[in-house]
Amino acid sequence: MRILLLIQLLFGTLLIGQVPLSKDYVKENYKKAVYQIPMRDGVKLYTIVYSPKDKSKKYPFLMQRTCYSIRPYEKGVYRRSLGPSPYLMQEGYIFVYQDVRGRYMSEGTFDNMRPHITGNDVNNKEAIDESSDTYDTIDWLLKNIKNHNGRVGQWGISYPGFYTAAAIPEAHPALVASSPQAPISDFFFDDFHHMGACLQSYLKAYPVFGIQKEEQTTKSWYDTGWEKLSALELDENDAYKYHKALGPLSKVSEVYEGNFFWEQMVEHPNYDDFWQKRSILPHLKKVNHAVMTVGGWFDAEDLYGPLNIYKTIEKNNAQNKNTLVMGPWSHGDWSREKGTQSVNHIYFGKEISTFYQKNIEFPFFEYYLKDKGDLTLPEAYLFDTGKKEWKTFAVWPPMVEQPTRLRFAPNQKLIIDKEVDLKATFSYISDPDNPVPYRSEVTPVRFTPRQFMTDDQRHASKRADVLTFETEVLVDDFTLAGEIMAKLNVAISTTDADFVVKIIDVYPDDEPATEATPPNVAMGGYQQLVRSEVFRGRFRNSFSKPEPFKPNQLDYVEFPLQDILHTFKKGHKVMIQIHSTWFPYIDRNPQNYVENIYKAKEEDFVKSQITLLGTSEIVIGGKNNFTPK
CATH class of the missing domain: 2.60.120.260 (Galactose-binding domain-like)
Structure with a gap:
C-alpha cells in the first residue's frame, strides 16, 4: 500500500481498482455545469452535471441523488472520480448528482424516508415524493441537456440507495436501469431498528438526520448535535462503558431535545402508520425497467433492505429483469478496491470489488443504457462466505425439497x-x-x-x-x-x-x-x-x-x-x-x-x-x- 501511494505521488496518477487514471482525469475529460432544477411544486433542487467533452457520440445519463452532499461545489473544482466505478467513467456517461430536498444547496424541507404517494400526478403540485422528484429531474434533463441518447440510469449506496429504490415505482419512461445498493427499505427493520429494537450503537448518527438546515449551504450544519454528546464528557474509548454510563434511552432524549428524528423514534416506538407509510416495499409494483440490487453479506447497516427489495420486486413483477448481487462486504465496500477483502479478522480474497465492478456492474449499465454487450447476468450472483467463491442462482432463495x-x-x-x-x-x-x-x-x-x-x-x-x-x-x-x-x-x-x-x-x-x-x-x-x-x-x-x-x-x-x-x-x-x-x-x-x-x-x-x-x-x-x- 505504501508503494502504491508513492507511485501516485511521483507520477500524479490515481489507481482505482486496477485502472490507472490521471488525478485530473475528470477535469480533462468532462465539463461541469450547475443547475437549479425546478420540481412540480416550485422547489429547486441543486444539481451538478458532468458531461463528456467528447461530442462525437451521444451518452446516457447516470444519476445519483443524495442527502450527503454532492461536493465539491466550488466553481472549477471537480470530483476525483465519477459514477459507481472508473470503468463506467472511462466509457463515458453524463453523470448527474443532486442534493435532495432540504439538504445542502437544495431548497425545501428534508424528510427521512419521505412517504411514497401513489399516482405520480404531475398536475398535483402538492403530491411530491422521491419518485416525483426523480421524475421531474429526468424530465428536465431530457429537455435541457444536450447530446444524450434518451436513456437514464441511477445508482446509490445506503441512503442514496433508498432514493434509487424510491424512484423505481411509477418511474419516468426514460429510466431504464436502476441499481439500489445497500438500500434502506423500511426504517423499522433497517438501519436504526432491527425487528423493532433500537440500535443504540447508531446514537452519533442522529444529528445528521434530525436537524434541519436554515439556509442553502455547502457545509455541514448539524455539528451542534455532536457537541451536545461531547458535553457529557464520557470516555469514548470504550463503547460498552460509554453507553452504560449514558443510562437508559430516556437520558438520550435529554441530550437530543429538538432533534426531530430522535423525537420521531421516541414518539413512535411501534410499527404504526408513521413507519408503515415510510416503507418503499409495498410500492414496488408494475416495475417495467431493469433493476440490479446490490448488498453485502456483512453489512451491519442495511442487510434487510437489498434482500427484501429484490424479493418484493420479484414477487410483484412478472418481468425478468431483476437481479440480486450479494458479496462478502461491509457497508458499501464494493464501491472501492482495497486489494484484499476482509471483514474484521476474516479474509475473503483479492480484488473482489474489482470483479464485481468489471463483470457485474459495468455490463449491467452498458447493456441497458447503451445496448452494448450480451448481458448474461444470472438471477442472483452471490458469494459463498464459507467457500469464499462466487455462485450463481437461477432463483433466490433456492428451491429445496426439505429445509x-x-x-x-x-x-x-x-x-x-x-x-x-x-x-x-x-x-x-x-x-x-x-x-x-x-x-x-x-x-x-x-x-x-x-x-x-x-x-x-x-x-x-x-x-x-x-x-x-x-x-x-x-x-x-x-x-x-x-x-x-x-x-x-x-x-x-x-x-x-x-x-x-x-x-x-x-x-x-x-x-x-x-x-x-x-x-x-x-x-x-x-x-x-x-x-x-x-x-x-x-x-x-x-x-x-x-x-x-x-x-x-x-x-x-x-x-x-x-x-x-x-x-x-x-x-x-x-x-x-x-x-x-x-x-x-x-x-x-x-x-x-x-x-x-x-x-x-x-x-x-x-x-x-x-x-x-x-x-x-x-x-x-x-x-x-x-x-x-
Missing part, C-alpha cells in the same frame, strides 16, 4: 435434521445491568458499527447468560443457503425480553492465520459470526400492537434472520448462540413491560429468567413468508 433444521439437545449439542428430546429445557438469567457485549474486543464509540459482523464469539460462549449449542466436527462440507426462521418456544419470568439468535462457524484448533489476522488473535477455535438477528419479544404477535408476556407461561416467538449462503467446511462445527442482551449494538430491554422503552427509567430494568424449550428450532431453506404487521 435444514437445527435443533437443541442437552450438553450444548446442536443436532442437524434429527429428532431431539422435546422435553428438554435450557435456561439463563438475563441481566440488563450486565448485558452481553456485542464485540469481542474493547472498541471506541463509532458513528455506526461494522466490524462485528464476522466477530469472534468466544467471549459470548463463555458467559452463563448465553445458550451455546454446537455440532460435532463436520466430516463433509455443509452449506446453509436461503432464508432463515428462528422458531422459539419460550417461557420468561417477567413480562418482556429480547431474543438474539446467532449462527456461528467454529474453526478447527489448527486453523492458520491469514492476511487479515492481527497478532493478538488466534484463528484456531475462532467462532466466526455468520448471521445474527435480534427480536423484541413484545412484537411476537404484531409489530404495531405489542403485548406483554405472561410470566412463566409458555409462549411462541418466531422471527427471520436475514438470508445466508455459507459453507461450513469439513473439520469445522456449526454453532448457535441464543441470549437476550447485545450491548450496545441494541438498546437494553427493561424486561419489565413498559408502554414505551424509549421512556423507561433505570428502576424499570429487572433481571429475567429465560427458558428455551426443546421444541425450538432454527429452520434454513424454507419459505418464511414473513410479512410485518
Whole structure:
C-alpha cells in the first residue's frame, strides 16, 4: 500500500481498482455545469452535471441523488472520480448528482424516508415524493441537456440507495436501469431498528438526520448535535462503558431535545402508520425497467433492505429483469478496491470489488443504457462466505425439497435434521445491568458499527447468560443457503425480553492465520459470526400492537434472520448462540413491560429468567413468508 501511494505521488496518477487514471482525469475529460432544477411544486433542487467533452457520440445519463452532499461545489473544482466505478467513467456517461430536498444547496424541507404517494400526478403540485422528484429531474434533463441518447440510469449506496429504490415505482419512461445498493427499505427493520429494537450503537448518527438546515449551504450544519454528546464528557474509548454510563434511552432524549428524528423514534416506538407509510416495499409494483440490487453479506447497516427489495420486486413483477448481487462486504465496500477483502479478522480474497465492478456492474449499465454487450447476468450472483467463491442462482432463495433444521439437545449439542428430546429445557438469567457485549474486543464509540459482523464469539460462549449449542466436527462440507426462521418456544419470568439468535462457524484448533489476522488473535477455535438477528419479544404477535408476556407461561416467538449462503467446511462445527442482551449494538430491554422503552427509567430494568424449550428450532431453506404487521 505504501508503494502504491508513492507511485501516485511521483507520477500524479490515481489507481482505482486496477485502472490507472490521471488525478485530473475528470477535469480533462468532462465539463461541469450547475443547475437549479425546478420540481412540480416550485422547489429547486441543486444539481451538478458532468458531461463528456467528447461530442462525437451521444451518452446516457447516470444519476445519483443524495442527502450527503454532492461536493465539491466550488466553481472549477471537480470530483476525483465519477459514477459507481472508473470503468463506467472511462466509457463515458453524463453523470448527474443532486442534493435532495432540504439538504445542502437544495431548497425545501428534508424528510427521512419521505412517504411514497401513489399516482405520480404531475398536475398535483402538492403530491411530491422521491419518485416525483426523480421524475421531474429526468424530465428536465431530457429537455435541457444536450447530446444524450434518451436513456437514464441511477445508482446509490445506503441512503442514496433508498432514493434509487424510491424512484423505481411509477418511474419516468426514460429510466431504464436502476441499481439500489445497500438500500434502506423500511426504517423499522433497517438501519436504526432491527425487528423493532433500537440500535443504540447508531446514537452519533442522529444529528445528521434530525436537524434541519436554515439556509442553502455547502457545509455541514448539524455539528451542534455532536457537541451536545461531547458535553457529557464520557470516555469514548470504550463503547460498552460509554453507553452504560449514558443510562437508559430516556437520558438520550435529554441530550437530543429538538432533534426531530430522535423525537420521531421516541414518539413512535411501534410499527404504526408513521413507519408503515415510510416503507418503499409495498410500492414496488408494475416495475417495467431493469433493476440490479446490490448488498453485502456483512453489512451491519442495511442487510434487510437489498434482500427484501429484490424479493418484493420479484414477487410483484412478472418481468425478468431483476437481479440480486450479494458479496462478502461491509457497508458499501464494493464501491472501492482495497486489494484484499476482509471483514474484521476474516479474509475473503483479492480484488473482489474489482470483479464485481468489471463483470457485474459495468455490463449491467452498458447493456441497458447503451445496448452494448450480451448481458448474461444470472438471477442472483452471490458469494459463498464459507467457500469464499462466487455462485450463481437461477432463483433466490433456492428451491429445496426439505429445509435444514437445527435443533437443541442437552450438553450444548446442536443436532442437524434429527429428532431431539422435546422435553428438554435450557435456561439463563438475563441481566440488563450486565448485558452481553456485542464485540469481542474493547472498541471506541463509532458513528455506526461494522466490524462485528464476522466477530469472534468466544467471549459470548463463555458467559452463563448465553445458550451455546454446537455440532460435532463436520466430516463433509455443509452449506446453509436461503432464508432463515428462528422458531422459539419460550417461557420468561417477567413480562418482556429480547431474543438474539446467532449462527456461528467454529474453526478447527489448527486453523492458520491469514492476511487479515492481527497478532493478538488466534484463528484456531475462532467462532466466526455468520448471521445474527435480534427480536423484541413484545412484537411476537404484531409489530404495531405489542403485548406483554405472561410470566412463566409458555409462549411462541418466531422471527427471520436475514438470508445466508455459507459453507461450513469439513473439520469445522456449526454453532448457535441464543441470549437476550447485545450491548450496545441494541438498546437494553427493561424486561419489565413498559408502554414505551424509549421512556423507561433505570428502576424499570429487572433481571429475567429465560427458558428455551426443546421444541425450538432454527429452520434454513424454507419459505418464511414473513410479512410485518
